[in-house]
Amino acid sequence: MSVLKSLRWTAALLGLLVTMETPGEARTKKGEKLVEEGRKLEAKKDWDGALQKYDEALMTDPADPMYQILTRRVRFQAAQMHVARGQKLRDAGQLTEALDAFMKAYAIDPASGIAAQEVRRTSQMIEREKKKAAGGAESTGEEKARTPAEEARRDMEKTAESLMPLPLLKPVDPIVRSLKMNNQPVRVLFETVGKLAGVNVLFDSEYSAQGRNFNIDLVNTTLEEALDHIATLTKSYWKPLSSNVIFVTQDNPQKRRDYEDNVVKIFYLTNLTKPQDLQEWLTAVRTITDIRRIFPVNSLNAILVRGTPDQVALAEKLMLDMDKPRAEVVVDVVVLEASRSKSRSLAATIANAGTAGLNLPIGFSPRNAVTAPSNGDGETGTGGGGLRLGQIVRLNENDWTTTLPGGILQALMTDRSTRVLQSPQVRAVDGEKAQLRVGDRYPYATGSFQPGIGIGGGGVSPLVSTQFQFAEVGVNVDLTPRVHGAEEVTLHVEMEVSSVRDTINVGGLSQPVIGQRRTIVDIRLRDGEATIIGGLYNNQDTRAVNGIPGLANIPILRRLFTSES
Numbered sequence: 001m002s003v004l005k006s007l008r009w010t011a012a013l014l015g016l017l018v019t020m021e022t023p024g025e026a027r028t029k030k031g032e033k034l035v036e037e038g039r040k041l042e043a044k045k046d047w048d049g050a051l052q053k054y055d056e057a058l059m060t061d062p063a064d065p066m067y068q069i070l071t072r073r074v075r076f077q078a079a080q081m082h083v084a085r086g087q088k089l090r091d092a093g094q095l096t097e098a099l100d101a102f103m104k105a106y107a108i109d110p111a112s113g114i115a116a117q118e119v120r121r122t123s124q125m126i127e128r129e130k131k132k133a134a135g136g137a138e139s140t141g142e143e144k145a146r147t148p149a150e151e152a153r154r155d156m157e158k159t160a161e162s163l164m165p166l167p168l169l170k171p172v173d174p175i176v177r178s179l180k181m182n183n184q185p186v187r188v189l190f191e192t193v194g195k196l197a198g199v200n201v202l203f204d205s206e207y208s209a210q211g212r213n214f215n216i217d218l219v220n221t222t223l224e225e226a227l228d229h230i231a232t233l234t235k236s237y238w239k240p241l242s243s244n245v246i247f248v249t250q251d252n253p254q255k256r257r258d259y260e261d262n263v264v265k266i267f268y269l270t271n272l273t274k275p276q277d278l279q280e281w282l283t284a285v286r287t288i289t290d291i292r293r294i295f296p297v298n299s300l301n302a303i304l305v306r307g308t309p310d311q312v313a314l315a316e317k318l319m320l321d322m323d324k325p326r327a328e329v330v331v332d333v334v335v336l337e338a339s340r341s342k343s344r345s346l347a348a349t350i351a352n353a354g355t356a357g358l359n360l361p362i363g364f365s366p367r368n369a370v371t372a373p374s375n376g377d378g379e380t381g382t383g384g385g386g387l388r389l390g391q392i393v394r395l396n397e398n399d400w401t402t403t404l405p406g407g408i409l410q411a412l413m414t415d416r417s418t419r420v421l422q423s424p425q426v427r428a429v430d431g432e433k434a435q436l437r438v439g440d441r442y443p444y445a446t447g448s449f450q451p452g453i454g455i456g457g458g459g460v461s462p463l464v465s466t467q468f469q470f471a472e473v474g475v476n477v478d479l480t481p482r483v484h485g486a487e488e489v490t491l492h493v494e495m496e497v498s499s500v501r502d503t504i505n506v507g508g509l510s511q512p513v514i515g516q517r518r519t520i521v522d523i524r525l526r527d528g529e530a531t532i533i534g535g536l537y538n539n540q541d542t543r544a545v546n547g548i549p550g551l552a553n554i555p556i557l558r559r560l561f562t563s564e565s
Helices: 002-043 047-060 065-091 095-108 113-134 148-162 186-197 223-234 253-259 275-289 309-322 389-394
Strands: 175-184 200-203 214-222 236-240 245-250 263-268 293-297 302-307 328-332 335-352 362-364 400-402 406-422 425-429 434-449 465-484 488-506 509-526 545-547 562-564
Touching (some): 065 095, 095 113, 113 148, 175 223, 186 200, 186 214, 186 236, 186 245, 214 223, 223 236, 245 253, 263 309, 275 293, 275 302, 275 309, 302 309, 328 465, 425 465, 434 488, 434 509
Parallel strands (some): 200 245
Antiparallel strands (some): 236 245, 263 302, 335 562, 465 488, 488 509, 545 562
16 A cells, blocks of 8 residues: 555656646747747848847746847847938938937937937937027028037038138239339338239338438339338338238337237148157258247147248248158169089008008017016016016017008099079168068077085085077178169168088087178169179188008009098
């Protein structure tokens, strides 16, 4: 009975679990279906439809992270779509429809700062148009599409354009045909010329005659030239106030500061290559034009100038002449290295251990042991090389050994040639140093040190610290051009061609032996001209004869007793 009862409880529990799990599986399948539909709408760029499907899927399981990510991403895309649509409507002058689109974007994604900004901006534009309509003015489509920022910028441009330019004289007759006046005061001279040209003349209240009269004689002279002649003659200063009015006063620094017009201009420079170039230009313009108010703007590569129209015009001329691109030079460098070596070895001679000539070592190998002299105790022993002179008579040829010589018969000829061609190309700016490094960097030791005796009797440290540097091996070219016009250039060339010839052991370290050929030269060339700036021809002949003395000097037989290379 107990077993049966337990089985019934187990069956009841399984049925409950099945009943509880069925709704969850149904919701998961529904969410996946909604996500699949949303992906299809997203592929069609239907962001609103995709957002609706993802929202429904999220409602089935709000804790699902995938549903949350999909909903947030598509919410942003849907809001951006309505913002873009609203901007197009606003550019077309449809402000109300544009505001609706921005409001919808803000409703979809309240976290969108762009949507909130566009809502405020469009609302201000609608209020502006309402005020214009209340005043009886009607805006065009282009005016309606202007944002408040664009409207403010346009007002600033109108204000700048409304500023009056420097006055320019427009006389009725710009040419003084013929005028001759003798012994007349200054005022009469200016007024007469003004009446002939149809220009009014105003005098400074402090302007006073110099107590003397002047003579003038003008023929076919422009009005400006005639006024300049009179001003130079009478030490006066004049300036136009409008198209038909001039002002005359005394010519002195105080009056110049009071009445001379000043203009402001910004020069943007396009060919600066170094920061110090701007300061050099600034110094040159200030020195030549005598402009005191001149300032550099390094961030814009610009110079701000304030001065008289003549000074600013001269500064502009200087800027245009100096703001030129710097000339560039392209140099083809050809490094050619050729070497050839020939060797010939002939040998037919007696040799020992592979070396021509006689080299016969004679060794002492006694047949019987040689006893050393007796010491003071009457003991005898085998000596380590000591031998009584009386025992020499007991030695014979059987106590000595030697090695018989062999022979060498050799005929060898070697012919080796090497050709190395390197052709780098260097491009440099006029006056600037250009460097070219083609090759490898080899380490070499420059020094070493060993720590001293340790404190407390620690002894000398066995560790040695070695310092290394790197040598640039290959083709190294330093080039500084100076361009003379369009056809010629002067080159300061420092060329180094190096290679590792061998390695040697220095203090237990293998050090490279670097062969070096270095040339420093200044040359002047025309465009397309080629020249040779350096070269080295080295010819070395070595003749070595090895053989038996005496026999090696016999004219014919010496060939049998010598080795020649």
